[in-house]
Amino acid sequence: MNLTLLGPVAAPVAGALLAAVLPRRVAAWTSLLAAVGVLAGGLALAARTGPGATLADGLLRADALTAWLVVAVGAVATVACWAGVHHLADLAHRGDLTAGAARRYLVLVQAFLACMTVAVMAANVGLFWVAVEATTIVTAFLVGHQRTRASVEAAWKYVVLCSIGVGIALLGTICVYAAAIAAGPTPAGGLEALNWSYLNRHAAQLDPGLMRLAAGLILLGFGAKAGLVPMHAWLPDAHSQAPAPVSALMSGVLLSVAFYGILRYKSIIDAALGPAYVRTLLLVAGLGSLALAALLLVGQRDYKRLLAYSSIEHMGLIALGTAIGGRLALAAVLLHILGHGLAKAVAFCGAGHLLHQVGSPLITAVRGALTRTPATAGLFGLAVVALLGLPPFALFASEITLARAGFAAGLGAVVTAAFLLVLVAFAAIARHAAGMLLGSAATPSVSPASPPDPASPVPAADPVPPRPPAAAPAPRLGLRWLPLALGLLTAAGLGIWLGPLQPLLDSAALVAAEGIR
Amino acid sequence: MHGATWVEQIFNLACGLLLLTAVGALWRRETSALIPILAVQGGALTVIAVLLASGHPDATEAMVVAAVVGLLKVVIIPLLLRRVRRLVRNARETRPLVNVATSLLAAAGLCLLAYAAARPLVAVAETPTARATPVGLSLVLIGFFLAATRHRAISQIVGLLLIDNGIAATAFLATDGVPLIVELGVCADLVLAVLVLQVLTARMVHTFGDGDLDDLRELHD
Numbered sequence: 001m002n003l004t005l006l007g008p009v010a011a012p013v014a015g016a017l018l019a020a021v022l023p024r025r026v027a028a029w030t031s032l033l034a035a036v037g038v039l040a041g042g043l044a045l046a047a048r049t050g051p052g053a054t055l056a057d058g059l060l061r062a063d064a065l066t067a068w069l070v071v072a073v074g075a076v077a078t079v080a081c082w083a084g085v086h087h088l089a090d091l092a093h094r095g096d097l098t099a100g101a102a103r104r105y106l107v108l109v110q111a112f113l114a115c116m117t118v119a120v121m122a123a124n125v126g127l128f129w130v131a132v133e134a135t136t137i138v139t140a141f142l143v144g145h146q147r148t149r150a151s152v153e154a155a156w157k158y159v160v161l162c163s164i165g166v167g168i169a170l171l172g173t174i175c176v177y178a179a180a181i182a183a184g185p186t187p188a189g190g191l192e193a194l195n196w197s198y199l200n201r202h203a204a205q206l207d208p209g210l211m212r213l214a215a216g217l218i219l220l221g222f223g224a225k226a227g228l229v230p231m232h233a234w235l236p237d238a239h240s241q242a243p244a245p246v247s248a249l250m251s252g253v254l255l256s257v258a259f260y261g262i263l264r265y266k267s268i269i270d271a272a273l274g275p276a277y278v279r280t281l282l283l284v285a286g287l288g289s290l291a292l293a294a295l296l297l298v299g300q301r302d303y304k305r306l307l308a309y310s311s312i313e314h315m316g317l318i319a320l321g322t323a324i325g326g327r328l329a330l331a332a333v334l335l336h337i338l339g340h341g342l343a344k345a346v347a348f349c350g351a352g353h354l355l356h357q358v359g360s361p362l363i364t365a366v367r368g369a370l371t372r373t374p375a376t377a378g379l380f381g382l383a384v385v386a387l388l389g390l391p392p393f394a395l396f397a398s399e400i401t402l403a404r405a406g407f408a409a410g411l412g413a414v415v416t417a418a419f420l421l422v423l424v425a426f427a428a429i430a431r432h433a434a435g436m437l438l439g440s441a442a443t444p445s446v447s448p449a450s451p452p453d454p455a456s457p458v459p460a461a462d463p464v465p466p467r468p469p470a471a472a473p474a475p476r477l478g479l480r481w482l483p484l485a486l487g488l489l490t491a492a493g494l495g496i497w498l499g500p501l502q503p504l505l506d507s508a509a510l511v512a513a514e515g516i517r
Numbered sequence: 518m519h520g521a522t523w524v525e526q527i528f529n530l531a532c533g534l535l536l537l538t539a540v541g542a543l544w545r546r547e548t549s550a551l552i553p554i555l556a557v558q559g560g561a562l563t564v565i566a567v568l569l570a571s572g573h574p575d576a577t578e579a580m581v582v583a584a585v586v587g588l589l590k591v592v593i594i595p596l597l598l599r600r601v602r603r604l605v606r607n608a609r610e611t612r613p614l615v616n617v618a619t620s621l622l623a624a625a626g627l628c629l630l631a632y633a634a635a636r637p638l639v640a641v642a643e644t645p646t647a648r649a650t651p652v653g654l655s656l657v658l659i660g661f662f663l664a665a666t667r668h669r670a671i672s673q674i675v676g677l678l679l680i681d682n683g684i685a686a687t688a689f690l691a692t693d694g695v696p697l698i699v700e701l702g703v704c705a706d707l708v709l710a711v712l713v714l715q716v717l718t719a720r721m722v723h724t725f726g727d728g729d730l731d732d733l734r735e736l737h738d
Contacts, residue, residue, distance in 0.1 A: 059698070126699030133706040140713045144720065152720045153733040159717065160673055163710050164664065164680060170703065171657065171684050175638060178691045182641045189575070191696040209637035237736040296738050305738070 002057040004044050008070045008117045009060070011037030016110035024092070024102045028085040031106050035081040038117060039074025042067055051507040052517070054197075061123030061196065063516065064507035068334055069120040069260055071504075075490065076252040076341040077113050082483035083349035084109065084245035090356050104141065105243070111138045112249060116257045125173050125261075126194045129166070132225060132258055136162040139254075142246045143238045154234075154241035161234040165224025169261070172217030176268075179206040179214065196264055200516040203271030211272040218265050219281050225258035227315045229288035236296075239308035240361070244352020247304065248345035251311040256337040259318060263333075266322060267515030275325060282323035283414055289316030290421040297428035302361045303354070306432055307347050310387055313425050314340045314395075320418050321402045329405035331509035332398045335494070339394025342491040343386035346484045350380030353480065354436075366436040377437050379484040384433045386491050388426050393488075394495040528568050532649045534561035535686055536628070539659045539679055543620045546610040551675045552598045558682055559590025565686065569646065569693050578697045586685065589704050594678060594711060601671050601715050604722050614666040627658040642691045650690045656683025668730050670718045674711065681707055 015034025019027040045067035048055055054063040062070075088105065091097035115138060119131035136159060144155030173194075180186075180193040183205040192198050199206075224231030239247045262282075269278050293313035300306045314336065321333035353376040358366050369377035386393035399422075406415030498505060538558035542551055566586050570579035615623065631654035638650045657680050664676025685703075688695050695703070725732040 124699070126695060127702065130699065130702030130706055133703075133710070137706065137709045137713055140717070144717060147720055147724065149724050149732075150735040152717060152724050153735050156670075156714075156717050156721065156730075156733060157736075159710065159713055160664070160677065163677055164661070167657075167677075167680050167684060171687060174684065174688045174692060174695065177688075177695060178638055178642055181692060182643065189696070191698065194696065194699065207637065207641045210641045213634065213637050236738070240736075300738070 002055055002060075004041070004048050005055050005057050005060045005062055005121065007044060008038050008041035008074070009114060009121065011035075011041060012110045012113035012117065016107050016114065019106035019110055020103060024088065024097075024099060024106075027103070027106050028088050031110055032078070032081045032085060034110055035074060035077035035113065037074075038113060039071065039078055041117075042070030042072075042074045045070055046501075046504045049507070050503070051510065054516075056123060056197075059123055059127055060121045062121055063511050064504055065260075065263070065334075065511040066120055068338070068504060068508040069257065070117060071501075072256065072338045072341050073113065073116050073120065073253045075338065075487075076249060076345045079342065079345040079349065079483050079487040080245040080248040080252070081109065083248065083345075083352070083480070084243075086478070086480040087243060087245050087349075087352060101145070105145070108138050108142050109246065109249070112142070112246075112254075116253060119257050120260055123196065124191065124194045125176065125196065125199070125265075126191075128261055129170055129173050132169075132222070132261065133163065133166045135254055135257070136166065136225070139238075139242070139246065139250060143242045145243060146241065150237075151241045154237035158234045158238040161231065162225055165221050165231050167221070168217050168224070169221025172214045172221055175210055175214035175217065176206075179210045179272075182207060182210075197516045199268045200271070203268045203515070206268075206272040208273055211269055212277065215265070215269045215273065215278060216281065218269075219262060219278070219285070222258050222261040222265075223285055223319075225255075226262065226319075227255045227289070227312050228285040228319055229292050229312075229316075230285075232289065232292065232312055235312060236305045236308040239311065239348075240302060240304035244348050244355070247307075247352075248348040251308065251348060252341035252345040255311060255315050256318070256341060259315065259322075259337075262319075263322060263330075263512050264515075266325075267513070270325075271515065279323045279325065282319045283411075286316045286319035286323060287414065287418060287421070289313065289319065290418055290425070294421045294424040294428065297425050297432075300428070300432060301363055303363050303366065303432070303436065304348070304351055304361055306363070306429065307344065307351060307387075310347075310425070310429060311340075311344060313422065314344075314387075317399065317402065317418070317422070320414070321405070324402070324406050324409050324411055324415075325513065326405060326409060327506075327509045327513045329402060329409070330512040331505055332401035332405060334505055334508055334512065335394055335498075336398035336402070339398055339491055339494060340387070342487045342494075343383050343393060343395060346487040346491070347380060347383035347387060349484055350376055350383055354380060363432050363436055368437075368439040370437045371440070375481045379481055379488065381433060381437045382488050383484070384429060386488065388429060389422070392492045392495045394491050397495045524568060527564065528646070528649075531561040531564040531568075532652045532690075534558070535565075535652050535682070536655060539656050539683075540621065540624050542675060542679060543624055543659060543663060544617060546613070546617065548605075548610065548669055548671045548675075549602060551671070552595050552602065555598065555675060555678055555682075556591055556595045558679075559587070559594065562590055562682055562686055562689070563587035565689050566694065569689055573693055579694055582694050582697055582700045585701065585704055589708065590682065593708060597708075597711050597715055598671070598674065598678075601674060601718050604715075604719050605669070605671065605727070610667055610669055610672060613668065620662070620666065623662055624655075624659050627662060628655045631655040631658055638687070638691045644693065646689075646693075647691050650687055653683050653685075653687030653690055656680070656686055658683075670714075670721060670730060673730060674714050674718075677714075678711070
């Protein structure tokens with residue numbers, strides 16, 4: 001077995017096994033090591049997969065697009081697992097952590113990472129499907145970890161909606177399989193007919209009528225898991241209820257890993273049907289997601305839900321860029337995936353620290369955080385700035401490139417509409433974030449600003465009574481700012497200079513735009 | 518199927534049973550009745566898998582797939598569902614969102630829709646069994662309908678399982694079954710998903726005191 005191919009999968013599997021036996025503190029640091037292993041594995045893949053070069057062995061396969069996604073998973077996982085070390089320490093400090101809960105958390109997070117790397121490295125659409133569905137299963141208990149009403153509800157909706165959504169994608173996969181075996185005999189058996197490379201090579205022979213059905217099912221199914229409208233309803237609940245480092249992984253890379261399936265399928269479907277069909281579907285999903293996110297961001301009251309809706313917004317932009325197509329737009333999409341992953345991971349981890357210090361998820365409960373906890377709040381604020389798409393962060397570069405590619409492709413009206421919606425979202429997020437960070441710290445009380453209205457769902461339903469800060473003295477800051485700062489620095493660095501990643505991005509965009517040749 | 522009419526008859530009977538059990542799941546309000554209905558449906562699916570395996574180019578692999586499907590849908594899933602059922606004391610669908618008579622009408626409409634949607638699949642696959650593919654899609658659509666209109670946690674799980682049976686039936690009828698390794702992965706995912714839902718149902722009963730999904734309205738904007 002090829003070690004370069006095996007590395008990114010083996011690192012989190014080893015991490016999960018070690019987390020099951022090692023004591024909590026050591027296991028937490030080991031999980032960070034495993035995440036760094038995934039990142040290193042991704043970079044090793046990048047070095048071995050130039051333009052047109054691929055590695056394949058058994059069920060695993062890697063080209064430049066795979067390497068880019070593994071790098072994204074590894075980078076976000078490094079931030080999230082490092083923050084996870086402090087997250088567990090905080091819980092233990094508060095007395096909220098049993099040894100079993102800590103072990104379960106660490107094992108599940110590593111299993112989650114392993115599922116994501118298997119998904120992006122799968123040679124086979126069937127295995128990709130299995131890995132994506134497995135991510136839902138391993139994260140279900142992470143979402144529902146608190147066992148409160150809200151938490152159980154979020155986990156239930158998450159499992160049911162995502163399983164049904166991904167089930168639709170399985171039906172689409174079966175349609176593709178039926179089209180592939182009808183297109184000609186496969187010398188190496190039925191499994192070969194499901195390989196990404198086989199489907200790409202034989203895309204022109206696939207039956208157009210059947211591929212039309214398959215394309216709709218696949219876009220709807222993996223779109224559900226990627227948080228795109230119309231099957232997004234689970235996302236804000238699940239991402240707001242999960243522990244902050246898990247939210248970081250789910251928002252930062254899981255959505256992109258699901259979308260990776262759509263990216264790969266697009267070149268196959270385009271070759272069978274022409275580019276108009278998928279483009280139209282993706283434009284509808286992208287604009288719909290942007291509109292919904294903008295609408296619900298304006299009146300948002302919970303800051304973790306604010307970040308969750310921002311993820312729907314960014315997935316909408318990614319869908320838009322994929323709809324535009326071509327190397328320029330897809331390079332922007334891939335840069336957006338990495339930049340959004342890092343910024344969102346830092347934002348969620350920062351929000352986790354805020355939640356820990358303030359004890360309430362309400363935006364109105366956090367006032368003047370910059371004066372009270374300057375380091376945490378400052379990093380959270382900078383991450384929000386990055387998410388808003390301001391320079392020097394990577395999302396600025398990717399959004400500008402995306403707009404340019406859209407106008408060049410003759411989709412000026414759509415791109416204008418999309419960026420107007422982005423502007424609405426920008427204003428909403430900026431207003432909420434300014435309220436949280438700026439202002440005087442003297443009045444953290446919620447009651448005068450917003451009287452607890454029994455009819456209003458969010459505050460009344462909050463099952464965890466807001467923990468007064470005095471009851472849980474915040475542990476010393478220590479080095480918990482370090483992973484967040486590193487994530488932000490990387491996101492800013494990528495916006496200015498891609499350096500050695502530039503050739504990887506170019507070849508990955510080529511694979512995404514033109515498929516495997 | 519070389520003119521052996523009894524094979525064809527059993528095949529047709531199994532396809533009919535698939536559809537009948539799906540409609541039966543909509544018809545019965547007592548959630549305890551859903552478990553034997555699903556077991557019978559799993560049995561019908563297994564029969565189809567075994568019949569197809571006998572004519573499959575790689576018969577051993579296809580037989581293993583059929584055995585796995587049978588074990589899963591006739592033994593393991595009903596067992597897990599019985600454990601879910603034990604968690605919830607009173608689990609009758611007292612007031613489904615759509616009443617039973619309308620549900621049955623909707624099922625008829627969904628079957629028609631399935632026949633329309635399955636046309637490209639039937640057209641492409643060359644096997645005579647592919648003509649029964651609309652049955653699989655009908656199961657999927659009826660499963661959606663069940664999951665969307667019922668209030669009980671266990672009903673929603675059954676809806677999910679109907680969808681899965683429908684997808685499996687479509688795979689067998691249109692393509693003679695997906696490759697073994699993919700089928701194994703899909704089955705493993707299904708068992709784990711039902712296990713996760715069982716644990717979540719237990720937590721729901723613990724925190725809400727009931728398995729009624731109407732209580733799930735803490736989170737919205």
